[in-house]
Amino acid sequence: MNDDLHALTIAELSRRIRVRDLSPVELTQACIARVKALDGQLNSFILLLEEQALAEARKAEAEIAAGDWKGPLHGIPIGLKDIYNTAGVATTGHSGLFRDHVPAEDATTVRLLREAGAVILGKTATWEFAIGGSSFDLPWPPARNPWNTALDTSGSSSGSAAAVAAGLVPGSTGSDTGGSIRGPAAWCGIAGHKPTYGLVSRRGILPLSFSLDHGGPMCWTAEDCALMMQALAAHDPLDAASADPGPIDFAGGIGQGIAGLRIGVVRHFFETDVPCEPEVLATFEATLRALQAEGATVRDVILSPFGVYGAVGSLISRSEAFAIHEPHLRATPELYGEYGRRRLMAGAFVRAGDYVNAMRHRSRLVAEVAEAMKAVDVLVFPTSRQTAGPLGEDSMSGRLQPFFNRAFNVTGGPALSVCNGFSAAGLPIALHVGGRPFEDDLVLRVGDAVERIMGTRTRRPALAESLQAAAE
């Protein structure tokens, strides 16, 4: 991108656009050029909407020139996970089953982004229907990790994470049913925010699990996630799960630090329930010390074992996903990839009583976290027990799954993954911050403080830089 625009955040780009130091057209052209130059190595985009994006950028430029600046997303290119419906533009779920699926209208979230003046750059790769896996048997290849293209991005919001990390687009959307925003955000070294359940409309996002699906932003920084949330969070009367909590100033705590905040550490999750790799643990402890030095207090918190959260989440999500996909699984199972077919079909075997019990147990877990959070303001633990794994292995199989995200899908509270360090091999490590329902602003404030204190936002994937140099 010209003038190193690819290394700027939405906040920085927006400031320049607002004072007309940067043209949305120039920025969009730079993003398109960078996608064309680099994405052959990353496969982060399924569809680049070049002409449409340039038209939207020209419109934004004219509006801003006329004094009608709509806010921080005005003129900012955004990628959409390809499960977000786009009017007249294919929304495939990265699946052969939906290869020709062209929605008649935008998802509510896409409409809100357009109303905020965002430029829709294209549709990003995903695990099939947000559940499949990094698969090679789908119509499009899996996204690759910009920090090392031999490695997995994780998922399911794989393309969004890779594209933002590589600086192809400053922000993107993801969805998170069992960690699908925060997992790839962690492995790709970006910020990913799973909002409080109901805060972001699900309408027009291809469903996976009725009671666990969350849409949300994926950006280079927590601050940028906050800026995207200002547009994405809105009550949607056409979404039965939509909440209406009143105004939340998502960016209000950015730059305010963490002095006086009470931080709870769910230590048993990552020390005894599913032990972390030593580098991840060391980075986590260094982060805690740094937060304490900035004035936060830290105490351990005991919850149910992580496996209980995982069990409840799995039973609910598999049951609900099967209910959604059953007709297609019966009629045309061959149109799914192997991972997606297997993960969706497994839900057929969950007994009705077990689904009901899982929902009942979920209520207990919600109450348990609410009680624990009377004594602390946020809960933290590593997002992932390890750094990115090899592409081509099924990272989500087996009992030692890499992520701790699921607890906050089950409870519905706000959660954020931010980069808090790097391994000796130069791979990102991430911290998970969870909060009380509708305190997304506080979670984003803590994530922003972590990024600033740990100094992780000045380091971009070296591979992306070398590819850039080769392209010039």
Next chain:
Amino acid sequence: MSMSFEEKLAAMGLKVPPAELPKLEALVAELAQAAEVVRIARPYLEEPQSAFRLQRA
């Protein structure tokens, strides 16, 4: 006589390539283990959140 895993799938109108059966069966076994976690005794009145309630319009 108990049904094979493949027969259980077929009874639900589902079918996968034979090579995928072992991994699907393993995943189903993981879910069965998960179900054991939530099969605990609970008082009938414990979960008002799960109760079906109507509200006066």
